[in-house]
Amino acid sequence: MYSSEIQSLLKQEDIEVGDRVNVNGFEGVLMPKPDKSSTETVILKLDSGYNLGLEPEELELLEKKEQEEVEKTDIPYSEDKPDILVLHTGGTIASRVSYEEGGVKPAFDPEDLVEMYPELTEICNVHSEVIAQMLSEDMEPGHWRDIAEKIDSVKDSYDGIIIGHGTDTLGYTGAALNFMLQNIDTGVLLVGSQRSSDRPSSDAAINLYSAAKFLTETEFNGIGVCMHETSDDSTCTVLPGSKARKMHTSRRDAFKSVNREALGSVNYEEDTVEFEDTRRDAEYVKNLDIDSNVGFIKVRPGMTVEEIDFLIEQDYNGVIIEGTGLGHMPVNSFDSKTEHHEKILEKVEELAENCLVVMTSQCINGRIDMDVYDAGLKIKDAGVIEAKDMHPELAYVKLMWSLGNSESLEQAEQLFTKDIGGEVTERSLYHE
Numbered sequence: 451m452y453s454s455e456i457q458s459l460l461k462q463e464d465i466e467v468g469d470r471v472n473v474n475g476f477e478g479v480l481m482p483k484p485d486k487s488s489t490e491t492v493i494l495k496l497d498s499g500y501n502l503g504l505e506p507e508e509l510e511l512l513e514k515k516e517q518e519e520v521e522k523t524d525i526p527y528s529e530d531k532p533d534i535l536v537l538h539t540g541g542t543i544a545s546r547v548s549y550e551e552g553g554v555k556p557a558f559d560p561e562d563l564v565e566m567y568p569e570l571t572e573i574c575n576v577h578s579e580v581i582a583q584m585l586s587e588d589m590e591p592g593h594w595r596d597i598a599e600k601i602d603s604v605k606d607s608y609d610g611i612i613i614g615h616g617t618d619t620l621g622y623t624g625a626a627l628n629f630m631l632q633n634i635d636t637g638v639l640l641v642g643s644q645r646s647s648d649r650p651s652s653d654a655a656i657n658l659y660s661a662a663k664f665l666t667e668t669e670f671n672g673i674g675v676c677m678h679e680t681s682d683d684s685t686c687t688v689l690p691g692s693k694a695r696k697m698h699t700s701r702r703d704a705f706k707s708v709n710r711e712a713l714g715s716v717n718y719e720e721d722t723v724e725f726e727d728t729r730r731d732a733e734y735v736k737n738l739d740i741d742s743n744v745g746f747i748k749v750r751p752g753m754t755v756e757e758i759d760f761l762i763e764q765d766y767n768g769v770i771i772e773g774t775g776l777g778h779m780p781v782n783s784f785d786s787k788t789e790h791h792e793k794i795l796e797k798v799e800e801l802a803e804n805c806l807v808v809m810t811s812q813c814i815n816g817r818i819d820m821d822v823y824d825a826g827l828k829i830k831d832a833g834v835i836e837a838k839d840m841h842p843e844l845a846y847v848k849l850m851w852s853l854g855n856s857e858s859l860e861q862a863e864q865l866f867t868k869d870i871g872g873e874v875t876e877r878s879l880y881h882e
């Protein structure tokens with residue numbers, strides 16, 4: 451609580467927590483006082499999303515906070531419009547600022563969606579269901595299975611499905627759905643937002659609208675991701691679900707496709723859609739099995755033998771190595787500082803005896819090629835296989851899925867290296 455002095459000042463101006471105010475020339479929303487902040491300051495949430503502590507020399511009320519709607523809007527329905535189902539799993543896209551707690555928290559039920567994004571109802575009948583309420587950093591492989599199960603059970607009743615998802619691990623879920631719902635005969639787009647919907651710079655509404663537009667105006671079937679293409683509000687891009695990766699912590703155009711072109715785009719300003727259907731004709735296969743007993747290690751200067759020992763002790767069925775460059779790790783000993791590198795190689799060989807060990811690259815873009823340098827050849831000889839043009843997180847999810855659907859490591863290797871849904875190619879085009 452604010453000090454009694456500040457409280458009486460706020461009372462005098464009829465200002466409450468949640469109201470929009472001007473403090474010493476700074477505009478924002480008045481937040482509650484965090485336990486550790488100074489008793490002399492009030493906390494403002496600026497439109498940029500940052501909180502600022504200010505001594506209230508000049509205080510002015512700009513706008514009272516919105517009162518909770520008691521009556522929810524009836525969702526309009528039209529026989530002539532396509533039906534789009536929005537499944538919420540949580541994340542910023544399903545969140546708004548909590549004035550009580552000072553942070554961003556999930557707060558939507560289905561009708562809220564229509565109230566928040568009325569544009570959606572102009573192009574489709576919106577149906578919505580909350581299937582989880584979590585920030586995506588808390589997602590577990592078991593949640594991917596629940597989402598896939600839900601999509602499978604409802605896909606024939608809708609013209610398209612949007613999955614509202616936190617952006618942090620959205621790429622992992624995209625990859626998992628790509629394998630679990632192979633060649634799905636419905637369009638499914640994962641949509642997140644980098645800024646919550648109550649901030650003026652929010653990307654939530656445009657990402658959602660663009661996803662619905664794409665699903666209703668194209669023949670797209672499959673798993674994709676729809677997010678801002680540029681940092682302004684002009685276009686959204688639709689990326690292949692398995693190849694989309696969050697490449698920036700805060701920009702609205704954070705998602706890029708790794709080693710593959712976008713599937714299409716939506717020009718929000720002109721309200722147009724671009725899509726070229728290149729999908730192959732193949733049968734829908736639902737396969738939700740997954741083996742999450744998979745480890746992950748990042749190569750870097752200073753690696754120790756004990757780290758590989760630890761992986762061996764864990765009894766993993768699969769391990770992803772996020773190597774350097776074309777797929778390397780320190781395996782050459784030539785002076786006192788590198789003496790342990792040969793031992794690392796020996797340990798990797800031991801690890802690969804009972805576990806499928808896959809080399810990926812921290813370069814993210816590009817293809818693994820362990821035939822170029824001596825180090826790569828040695829690691830390959832030790833039993834490590836190449837992830838080809840799959841980036842580390844995609845390879846991690848695919849390894850879990852491949853192991854979950856195999857009786858042996860050989861079978862898992864065959865599944866892992868094969869293309870399931872456009873996530874791996876045998877050749878890469880050279881991009882400057």
Ligand code: ASP
Pocket residue numbers: 540541542543584585586587615616617618619642643644
């Ligand atoms: N940490 C959040 C999440 O991934 C961020 C977001 O929602 O975009 O759920």
